[in-house]
Amino acid sequence: MPEGHTIHRLAAEHQRVFGGRVVAAASPQGRFAEGAGRLDGRVMAAADAHGKHLLLRFDDDQVLHVHLGIYGTCRFGPVPAPAPVGAVRLRLTGEAGHADLRGPNACELLGPGEAKALHDRLGPDPLRADADPDRAWRRISRTRTSVAVLLMDQSVVAGPGNIYRAEVLYRQGIDPRLPGRCLARAQWAAVWDDLRLLMAEGVRTGRIDTVRPEHTPEAMGRPPRVDDHGGEVYVYRRAGQGCLVCGTQVRTVEVAARNLFWCPGCQPTAVR
Known part of the structure; x- marks a missing residue:
């Protein structure tokens, strides 16, 4: 399972590629079709990480929560993006690139209160400035x-x-x-x-x-x-x-x- 430094790197890359930009979202695999539909056309406001949890906040205060688990991967590529290969749970596409998420343990949308509850139940993260x-x-x-x-x-x-x-x-x-x-x-x-x-x-x-x-x-x-x-x-x-x-x-x-x-x-x- 990826350790925390990997997730912080993913957060930084999401911020670089999608931060402050309109994002197209799709679920080629179909398992996250409803969630992708709710994100499609929104602006990704900020990317964050807490421990092994990736948290992408959108302009309507929805938070995409991803936990890669043992088998999950997230790969970035250029645009135009090629046809998805394999079971892509979520594809995000912006003007600067695309990202394909495969096999995560968790891929879900959270409201602000749910995101706070997730933060609250996690211990301090040595990589976060707010860690105690x-x-x-x-x-x-x-x-x-x-x-x-x-x-x-x-x-x-x-x-x-x-x-x-x-x-x-x-x-x-x-x-x-x-x-x-x-x-x-x-x-x-x-x-x-x-x-x-x-x-x-x-x-x-x-x-x-x-x-x-x-x-x-x-x-x-x-x-x-x-x-x-x-x-x-x-x-x-x-x-x-x-x-x-x-x-x-x-x-x-x-x-x-x-x-x-x-x-x-x-x-x-x-x-x-």
Whole structure:
């Protein structure tokens, strides 16, 4: 599933292509025909993202809410747009380009109150200027739930997924199994600041790179990592391999139906 930086990139691209312009909307697949009809001919006023949710606001205060889920994609192209290929749920077309949405988990129109309710139930997003990390801390500091699970709970922190979760905990030397209430306030502040840094870099580059300059392939004389997400990482999907820093074998375990990765050497077991 795309992590939050990808959705913020999508929001920026929608703003660039459609912002302040009249948009033609159609549902070639037919599953969003009614919604597309309500958007057709409207002006897209603003594009926004909150965590893994894309929110496009139109001039009549309708909000198009998109959650890509595991299989969803959104691809941009030029105009005139070619005939749609495959199951295109929604095609938006403007004078500067078009965008095809396929296979989203959610594609729906919300009223202003419904959009606010969505924002309210999501945790703070490290990429948003209005984010309040103290709101997340109040949840984290009161629970026995592990920090690994909490960082994947979008009602606690919105945006990070499995990669950012594993990597930020590694970078801060935190045992991912540590209960939230055992995490020090200073540790949470460091995690939050690091998420902001890493995810902002992800928005800029379009990939997830988490290794520090001294641990890049060039600095260490090692081959670049080859992986679907295309970034240099410390522990994510490196189970059984030696830690880039201490050489300890990276471990993995399934937690809440997701694979968790960590280095026992750099993230020693804390009192729980």
